[in-house]
Amino acid sequence: MAVQVGLERSNVLSISAASCPCLRSPPFFKALKLPFASTKLSIRLIRMGSDNIFGIPVRILPRHRTVMCVASAESDRMDESGAKEEVIEGYNLLEKEELNLDEQHKASQLKSRVISGLVIGISMGGIILAGGWVFTIGVAAAVFIAAREYFGLVRSDGIAVGMTPPPRYVSRVCSVICALMPLWTLYAGHIDISVTSAAFVVAIALLLQRGNPRFAQLSSAVFGLFYCGYLPCFWVKLRCGLSLPALNTKIGHLWPVLLGGPTHWTVGLVATLLAVSSIIAADTYAFLGGKAFGRTPLINVSPKKTWEGAMAGLAGCVATSVLLSKILCWPKSLPSAVALGFLNFFGSLFGDLTESMIKRDAGVKDSGSLIPGHGGVLDRVDSYIFTGALAYSFVKTFVPLFGV
Structure with missing residues (x-):
């Protein structure tokens, strides 16, 4: 007899015998199989002080939902010690199944994030190098x-309630x-x-x-x-508008003539590569630092962000900016490279927080589901929205003061 059971956030889930005639008989119902996320969980049913009420020992399972449970009757009665053993066995089995499901979900999500990130990174690199109309x-x-x-x-319900x-x-x-x-x-x-x-x-x-x-x-x-x-649009002005050749960039002299030769390596190309790379470093180091050392929440808009992760992201962003400035020989001034790293970090951080504020009001986790493991496009580009304007303004206004 199939019994519909709602998994609740409690340690024991009670089932009334009134919902199923097969539960009204005295024998204890031992085996219970739950089809859950393509995995069958065999858990135990325990008596809750009455012949008509039974319980399932339940850990907090992922993806809280209603499932269909099938109970099979067993003719033998269980004594109190046997019931305790069944409860312990049920707890252990549920814990193992929950851990396995969590590990499988995290592994699948991480794999999707890595593959999507590589595809996006390679595509973005090619588009940046191409420049012009392609970019x-x-x-x-x-x-x-x-x-x-x-x-x-x-237009989501969360925002539309208080705003037309x-x-x-x-x-x-x-x-x-x-x-x-x-x-x-x-x-x-x-x-x-x-x-x-x-x-x-x-x-x-x-x-x-x-x-x-x-x-x-x-x-x-x-x-x-x-x-x-x-x-x-400032990214277009940064990449395509700063057409002055980056004469000091050594890699430009080795660039194939068929791909534009040395003149292809402009200040706009070098500045764009430096800005994009430092933003990626900021996001990566902030994520790793937050996972490893994160303790202090940064802001209520994004509860998962921590001060420790932010400091790690800032250090990684500035270090990447300085390192690439040495490799690409632009900008020549160390203070300019450090200042550009600071700007890129704060631009990416507050761009991310701005989108988090919008999503928080909307009541959603991701802006979309187009990119596997990452959410929507807006979730991926939020760190770049303000940064292009900051980087372009800095390169046009302040870098010439220190020499390009």
């Missing part, structure tokens, strides 16, 4: 998907405008006109919609244009 189209594609995920978060989201057609138009901004930046060389024009168009669309326009709709839409469209 710009890559940025535009990432921006479009990230914008769709952002407006999906804005923009209409769907406005969200879609904003996503397209965000994707066009990097292309316009490369073509025209600036982004000021595109942002102001886009904000004006969105404001008109919201004001002319049916019903009562709300300020929350305008603010979330304009912030989406700024967050997902305007800020990523």
